[in-house]
Amino acid sequence: MYSERMRTPDRLIEATQELLWERGYVGTSPKAIQQQAGAGQGSMYHHFTGKPDLARAAILRTTAQLRATAEQLLDGPGTARERLSAYLLREREVLRGCPVGRLTMDPDVVARDDLRAPVDETLTWLRGRLAGIVQEGVDQGEFAPGIVPEEIAAAMVATVQGGYVLARASGSPAAFDAAVAGLLALLTSRHPAVRGVSDACDAV
Structure with missing residues (x-):
């Protein structure tokens, strides 16, 4: 292997x-x-020193890999929308779930600060990175003025993680693809309702 x-x-x-x-x-x-x-x-x-020490090393590497993959796409060429789309539409093993997101559903991981902290820090970093690109899109007139980048970024992360759940429940990646397509449609909408993207995702 x-x-x-x-x-x-x-x-x-x-x-x-x-x-x-x-x-x-x-x-x-x-x-x-x-x-x-x-x-x-x-x-x-x-x-x-033992299983917890090894698990922490593994989680640190998993979160570092997630950051590297996201950074490669978010730092790539193109407009803000194109870079966000590249991140949302990248190839994933959808039916396996997110290797980082699944850690948040593990009670033994979240119960230990040393194991939970790298996961929390990575998801916080991701929301911040996405929010910065959304702000670029607002400044360049790609996205509707008045949206809150931090809310949109949180909705993106929630949609991706929720998409994994929907796909695993249905046994098909189609549910993940539909969630991402819907988010992208809302994000580029000029209708004021785009401000409610995060609320819409929470309600699903």
Whole structure:
């Protein structure tokens, strides 16, 4: 599964990332991590003090990857709308859910400040980054004047995360695609109702 050149700590972290995504914190046992990483117990505890330490390293890497992916698209060429669309429409493993968003539904993750904090910080960063681009769009006349960028950014994040839930519930990515398409339509609308995008998303 892993390259022979990959260092043992990296294999352990990557294995933990996958298992947290698939099974959650409780379902990610040290034995499962070791088996997936092809590493022994001694190697695991040589590099990490225990499961919480390894889980934190995995969560930090997962959140860093989310930031890097988002930044690549949001820093890309094009207008504000084109960059936001690129982020919203990027290819995702929709039916697996968001590897970061799913952590917020794990009671064992949110109960620990050391595991929850990187997730909260990343989602806060994402809302801020999106809000900045929405503001650019308002300044350039792409979006209706008077909208509140922070509210629109929060609605974007909520729509993406809610889209994962709808897709998983229906067993089809179509529900995710419809949620994103609806948000983009509202965002570019010149009707004053665009100010209620976040309210509309909350009501779904």
